[in-house]
Amino acid sequence: MKLIFATTNEDKIKEARYALGIEIEGTPLEIEEIQSLDPEKVALQKALDYYNQLQKPLFVEDVALTFHALGKLPGTYISDFVKNLQPEGLCELLRDKKDRSATALTTLVYMDSNGEPHIFTGEVKGYISTEPRGNNGFAFDFIFIPEDETRTFGEMTLEEKNKYSMRTRALKNMKAWLDTQE
Amino acid sequence: MKLIFATTNEDKIKEARYALGIEIEGTPLEIEEIQSLDPEKVALQKALDYYNQLQKPLFVEDVALTFHALGKLPGTYISDFVKNLQPEGLCELLRDKKDRSATALTTLVYMDSNGEPHIFTGEVKGYISTEPRGNNGFAFDFIFIPEDETRTFGEMTLEEKNKYSMRTRALKNMKAWLDTQE
Numbered sequence: 001m002k003l004i005f006a007t008t009n010e011d012k013i014k015e016a017r018y019a020l021g022i023e024i025e026g027t028p029l030e031i032e033e034i035q036s037l038d039p040e041k042v043a044l045q046k047a048l049d050y051y052n053q054l055q056k057p058l059f060v061e062d063v064a065l066t067f068h069a070l071g072k073l074p075g076t077y078i079s080d081f082v083k084n085l086q087p088e089g090l091c092e093l094l095r096d097k098k099d100r101s102a103t104a105l106t107t108l109v110y111m112d113s114n115g116e117p118h119i120f121t122g123e124v125k126g127y128i129s130t131e132p133r134g135n136n137g138f139a140f141d142f143i144f145i146p147e148d149e150t151r152t153f154g155e156m157t158l159e160e161k162n163k164y165s166m167r168t169r170a171l172k173n174m175k176a177w178l179d180t181q182e
Numbered sequence: 183m184k185l186i187f188a189t190t191n192e193d194k195i196k197e198a199r200y201a202l203g204i205e206i207e208g209t210p211l212e213i214e215e216i217q218s219l220d221p222e223k224v225a226l227q228k229a230l231d232y233y234n235q236l237q238k239p240l241f242v243e244d245v246a247l248t249f250h251a252l253g254k255l256p257g258t259y260i261s262d263f264v265k266n267l268q269p270e271g272l273c274e275l276l277r278d279k280k281d282r283s284a285t286a287l288t289t290l291v292y293m294d295s296n297g298e299p300h301i302f303t304g305e306v307k308g309y310i311s312t313e314p315r316g317n318n319g320f321a322f323d324f325i326f327i328p329e330d331e332t333r334t335f336g337e338m339t340l341e342e343k344n345k346y347s348m349r350t351r352a353l354k355n356m357k358a359w360l361d362t363q364e
Contacts, residue, residue, distance in 0.1 A: 032227065034214040037262055045214065071266025077259055080219055084253025095278065 001178070004058040006050040011138040012061060012167070018158060019168040020175050029053060037072040039064040039107045040119060047109035047117050059110040059174065061167065065140050066105070067128060069097040078140060087132035087142045100127045104144060106170040110178070118177065122169025137161065183360070186240040188232040193320040194243060194349070200340060201350040202357050211235060219254040221246040221289045222301060229291035229299050241292040241356065243349065247322050248287070249310060251279040260322060269314035269324045282309045286326060288352040292360070300359065304351025319343065 002023040005016055008030060016024045031049045036042050043062035050058055065078040070093065074081040081090060094100050108120045125147045132142035134154025142154035146164040153161045162168045184205040187198055190212060198206045213231045218224050225244035232240055247260040252275065256263040263272060276282050290302045307329045314324035316336025324336035328346040335343050344350045 032216040032218070035217045035224070035259070035262075036214070037266070042217070070271070073263065073266050077217070077262075080217075080259075081255065084219070084255050089252070093275065 003178075004054070004056065006047075006054070006058045006060045015158070015162070015165070015167055016171055019162055019165075019171045022175075027054065027058075033062070033076075037064075037075045037077070039076050039105055042076050043107040043109045044117055044119070047111050051111040051115055057111060057113050059108055061170070062107045063139075063167070064105045064107070065144065066103045067094060068101045068103070069094060069099040082139055087140070090140065091128060091131050091143055094128055100130075102126055102128050102144065104140075104166045106166040108170045108174050110174055112181075118174075120170050120173040120177065122166040122171070122173060124164050124166040124169070126164075185360075186236070186238065188229075188236070188240045188242045197340070197344070197347070197349055198353055201344055201347070201353045204357075209236065209240070215244070215258075219246075219257045219259070221258050221287055224258050225289040225291045226299055226301070229293050233293040233297055239293060239295050241290055243352070244289045245321075245349070246287045246289070247326070248285045249276060250283045250285070251276060251281040264321055269322070272322065273310060273313050273325055276310055282312075284308055284310050284326065286322075286348045288348040290352045290356050292356055294363075300356075302352050302355040302359065304348040304353070304355060306346050306348045306351070308346075 002025065004027060005013055005024050006027050008026060008028060013024055013026045031046065033042055034045050039062050043060060046062065047060045050060055062076060063078065064075045066072055066075050104124050106122045110118045126145050129143050129145055129152050133152045134142050136156065137154045142152055145152050184207065186209060187195055187206050188209050190208060190210060195206055195208045213228065215224055216227050221244050225242060228244065229242045232242055244258060245260060246257045248254055248257050286306050288304045292300045308327050311325050311327055311334050315334045316324050318338060319336045324334055327334050
């Protein structure tokens with residue numbers, strides 16, 4: 001089995017290969033995401049747009065990190081938050097807040113050969129560290145501590161992170177479904 | 183002269199009528215904006231998408247409010263920030279920050295009868311109040327104080343606000359150009 005993961009993010013592709021143990025191919029094509037804090041809406045539109053261009057089965061991912069003290073933010077805008085505030089600035093958004101809890105949600109949309117979308121999600125609850133920690137990973141890995149852990153994703157090996165990762169959970173949900181389709 | 187302002191926001195339409203003193207018509211059509219902190223990119227794509235649907239001259243607006251202490255944020259995502267944090271929460275984002283300065287930028291794109299886009303901007307520099315004040319206006323009016331003022335937009339009459347408003351400046355730039363085209 002070989003899947004097309006419609007992303008240019010090599011870190012995400014690496015994690016998907018590791019989680020599923022199958023061949024995963026990226027794509028150089030970049031498309032614009034829509035502006036919305038609804039992860040399913042963003043992921044579905046992205047999947048449809050990629051499928052319309054590539055015209056073959058593929059899947060897309062959208063990740064949303066919600067700080068419960070900030071409504072639905074940063075949510076689907078997490079990558080722009082990381083770029084503009086850096087991990088330090090993200091930790092500081094919650095300074096003086098009692099509630100540092102957060103939910104990381106991965107939404108995957110698999111487009112089948114008929115252009116029908118299938119949605120899979122993976123979620124992990126946790127909290128935001130008071131300062132960035134660790135050297136492994138990318139994006140918000142350095143500030144997110146999963147429930148029942150004391151370390152951030154950035155302080156874990158890829159193997160350890162995969163036990164908790166919302167991305168791994170969503171990928172495994174998708175793979176289990178794909179296996180029933182063969 | 184009568185213009186189509188491709189928005190469902192009655193407050194924005196009201197301000198445009200007031201600023202230009204001409205007939206302005208909204209549209210019930212809603213389209214998805216793209217996810218980007220580049221105001222010109224967001225506004226241009228919105229203008230093209232509306233034009234492709236309506237096939238007649240129109241203009242769109244995008245407003246970005248940048249807190250200088252937060253990179254380009256909230257920027258083009260300001261309406262989602264207001265919805266999720268309320269004006270109080272926006273003021274609190276800058277708690278403990280020395281720099282409460284902000285820039286409000288309106289980007290207008292006018293699509294002519296050939297489907298060519300023309301860009302106009304209006305900007306006002308100012309700062310974010312420590313708490314929301316005033317009862318007039320909408321969106322971030324209650325927390326934005328223009329330079330050389332002590333009152334928020336929310337504490338001003340529409341007439342007073344229009345002296346400073348980034349939207350009014352952009353609208354007047356567009357109108358001046360339209361007048362040369364007749």
